[in-house]
Amino acid sequence: MSRRHLVGIVVPLLLPFIPVTAHAETVVDASKYVNPFVGTADGGPDFGHGGGAGMTFPGAVTPFGMMQWSPDTVRTAGGGYKYEDDRLYGFSMTHISGPGCTGAQDFPVLPISGVIGRSPAVDGPGYVQTFDHANEQASPGYYRVTTDSGVRTELTASTRAGVARFTFPAGTPGTVLLDVTGSVNGVDDAEVSIDGNTVSGWAHTGGFCGAASRYRVYFHATFDRPITAAGSWKDGVVQPGITVVSGASPSRRTNSGDIASNGRGSGIYLQFDSDRPVQMRTGLSYVSGEGAQRNLEAEIGMKDFDTVRVDAREAWRQRLDQIEVSGGDPDRLRTFYSALYHVFLQPYVFDDVDGNYTGFDGKTHQVRRGHHHYATFSGWDIYRSQTQLLAWLVPDVAADIAQSMYENAHVLGDVWDRWSHQNTITGVMNGDPYHSIIASTYAFGADDFDADAALDSMVAGAERVGEKAGYTERPGNDQYQRLGWVPGQVSDTLEYCLADFGIAQLADRLGNQEQHEKFLRRSHGWQHLYNPDTGWLQPRSAEGVFGYPFDPAATDGYVEGNGAQYHWMVFQDVRGLFDKMAGTNRMATNTGTTRDDTVIRRLNEFFAQLNAGPHAPYAYLGNEPSLQTPWLYAWAGQPWRTQEVIDRARFELFGPTADGLSGNDDLGTMSSWYVWASLGLFPVIPGRAELFVHGPAFAHAEIRRSSGEQFTISAPDAGDAAPYVQALQVDGSATTKAWLPESFARDGGRLDFVMGPDPEKSFGAAPSDTPPSFGVPGP
Known part of the structure; x- marks a missing residue:
């Protein structure tokens, strides 16, 4: 998609209710900005993963x-x-x-x-x-x-x-x-x-x-x-x-x-x-x-x-109207609210008005009074951004979604799907994503579901080897548990590691330290795939052999992506990945460069293209595996580069017209990415609720959770001419960190951004500003 969608937006965005320019608007009824046709036309190349359109209706x-x-x-x-x-x-x-x-x-x-x-x-x-x-x-x-x-x-x-x-x-x-x-x-x-x-x-x-x-x-x-x-x-x-x-x-x-x-x-x-x-x-x-x-x-x-x-x-x-933004050009408002609209389409209510619904076992069940059973979960997609947005905005709905997932799995003997349609398992895609969804939901405070029973069921599913109820939850799980990786499969290994990290996080929050430590250790199986000779995560045989030569643009061992795109998908331990990458640049380090120079150089190369598809060693932001990668600069002390990438992506990949999505929306995944990106926040670590900051697209935003907490985001100078964060206050106190603690997402608060035309390279650069990573626990 070209920048044609937002051509001419060059005036700074304004403070709410201060009409400095006729081009800025204040939202009164957000529904008037929604274009349901967004995503129905091709907005990007067809890379063979469902076409180059959002596939919305x-x-x-x-x-x-x-x-x-x-x-x-x-x-x-x-x-x-x-x-x-x-x-x-x-x-x-x-x-x-x-x-x-x-x-x-x-x-x-x-x-x-x-x-x-x-x-x-x-x-x-x-x-x-x-x-x-x-x-x-x-x-x-x-x-x-x-x-x-x-x-x-x-x-x-x-x-x-x-x-x-x-x-x-x-x-x-x-x-x-x-x-x-x-x-x-x-x-x-x-x-x-x-x-x-x-x-x-x-x-x-x-x-x-x-x-x-x-x-x-x-x-x-x-x-x-x-x-x-x-x-x-x-x-x-x-x-x-x-x-x-x-x-x-x-x-x-x-x-x-x-x-x-x-x-x-x-x-x-x-x-x-x-x-x-x-x-x-x-x-x-x-x-x-x-x-x-x-x-x-x-x-x-x-x-x-x-x-x-x-x-x-x-x-x-x-x-x-749970999110009221102001100070935006009408096209930007249309893009934003059309995205928010698509976030709220699915999953959808599956129970009748009398509370009856059909379970995965084909039998009729009854929902808890005052709750709903939900259906159709694009697990492989939504665990990266949409789950967190729903848990943040509508924790009552998100908790019911988590309960629905648990009940679906439990009636089949604790069998967790990857992509469920209606009351059926499809097994589409790979990994074990529902565990990350459950963990993220709880982390954001959407905890009105049977979390203890869900944890027991998640553990049972994650440890099972082979088929049950006609479905294999984790292909290759015997080798994954024995070796720490799935032979020949980088994407499966990384997905299982993130799922195990989700289980570990939920166990920790519920006070089950035995399962927490066990699954946290398992979540670091990615380390077995790091090849110090090449500096890449690579497919590895059961005998421990890496294939040569290695081409990071190759797709063997990856699902809808390649080695360059999956290399970064270690969001639970970014610092651990960066430290390994620094080890492959010892000569440069000895000559005075910092240990993250290799990381920054490779990230810069990666983002030379934003939507390159699966056969080029660059970002593929029209598809899910790359979605969190722009925020990895925060661990390298250069979050200003994240701000640059997000500013480009908002322009190049999204728009207010039918061709306004460059890849499948996947039940709200891409739309939720845009909503987060426009608010200046993003939940990078699945299973956690830290929010990473990068600079909002609007001068002002008011967000109200369905549970009552409120958030204010103020950035009076935000706009195309001022994409860089100069300073940030959280609830009136200055911070140099490019991320917020979990408590902010749960409790509410206020963010005040100072934005400017040039990078403020000291913001987020100190060692004390580094976001959390969750390394292997001690013996």
Whole structure:
């Protein structure tokens, strides 16, 4: 992505409520700055990890809402919608925000002008609706499009339900097609029926990212207008008057990314007079059809479309207004609040209004009173930035997410997934990230979950060798525990080390020193992969042999990255890594250079490019393994370089338009990175709550946690002309440290930045300013 998104932002940002320039704005209702289309178009190169777009969706949803009613284009995309396409397949009720693989998109609904012709199962392309973006609009909780055929579709939502409003061209009947087998990866079985003005059904589907896992989802819908004709289709046959149909279908996508006409599939159609709009009120459930009906009745009942839309917008206003920033150019505000919006989409509420939810064991369970069960966790991604932001802003939600993860694992015999979709294990990606998520959540003070039981379960999962419940939590765990590393795998080793560090941190906070020391030792297995002859972390065989020659741009032994990018992923002991790297430069050290000269030189080389992809030895900030690396300069005494890198990244990789993300958002991971980066803070160490400072993008920010604590960030001179921290006060006391203790994130406080145009190289440079590292405990 180029700097075109923010061209012209050269005036300094202002103090709140002081109108020095007309270009700065003060936020009153943050929801007005959200562009739900951000991330739906390609914003960067496709490096083979899900494309160069955010893979978000623009449809109607409330914060953490189960109902995510959104348009799906013919061209495939992880979020269902590809901005570059002008063809709509339908409006499905479930989505995933930002994944590199397709999933969900259950129960697509498609309104058309006219009557049904050939079966949609054999003539899918014949029903595709084209549109122009000029006739499309989206805002928090609302989506609208008018297709070239003249049909207008509007969508809004509550937590577990939604309302669609269809307006058809006058003089021609309007028809609504509901493809019960239309889930993006196909269905094993499905059924739908019509009873008067009510339609209900279910689908058994799954297959996220090629996984074998399956889930069952239900809907219950009512229409507010008389149905003048109805029927169904099954495979190639249209059946007028037949109002119950079942069937199965393969994936509806082809290798080219278009919809498939494979001749299989089932659905129903409903015909209406076109003299007035038709409202379709729909409830979702992952428990039962009755649950979907109760969800609809409890959350929407007989409310009309506009009332539900207003309620949805208010829910977003309250959530987004937890952070009020001011002194920003409108484009920067749009980028910021669009990112914050995407942070609050997922995970989402998975329990019904009566508290029932379907667990990973396929059985119905009941949530604790006053709490929610959440679903769909992109573990490999979110443990790096989004987990911490949720735990900071909404500790009540974060604690319920942690409890949900624990309950999911425990019912399977303490088996922890890496990437869960709905109530299923997918095993997508590598590592064991949920342990870091649980530990970070607790560290930020979101501790209203069964942490002691979770710790016992985490230990059991981390120590297991082999398969349980059809899933292997840690491939290579026998060798990892015996040798300290996974042969041939740097990324697996580093991920397991971070997971073990998370277990150690939670154990320490809960007073379990035996497990704390055991897992802290295990978290330093990375040391076995350091090759002093090359100065790199490298793949190593079970016999202890490093391969030669070593190319840091090579990808063997790494997941979605290379040796140069994974080398830095020792966030639990950065000082330990730097000390080893200094040992490979003994001659230079003896001539008077400092021990971190090697580190600084290599970091500088690394950040020569910010989004180089997996085949070049530079940063890859459009993907997760590089996300924390800009802050490593703090351990080398040069945090001013971090400030430089972050300032570049905010410009080059993010923007307020559809192409405003340069890589998959991965359920809010990249968006949360931008929110942190714009506030001038970042949680670098998974499992901990220290916040590293680098200089905010706004003159002023007020942050309110849902638990009541408040934070003020003031930087009157912040702006493009003053990206460097000159001085910092924490709660009125001066500090030269480029990081804050854990207590700040939990308790609230005030930061006052003095910003300037040139680096203040003494800030964070003293040995006493060095951030914490967690080395191997003594014998």
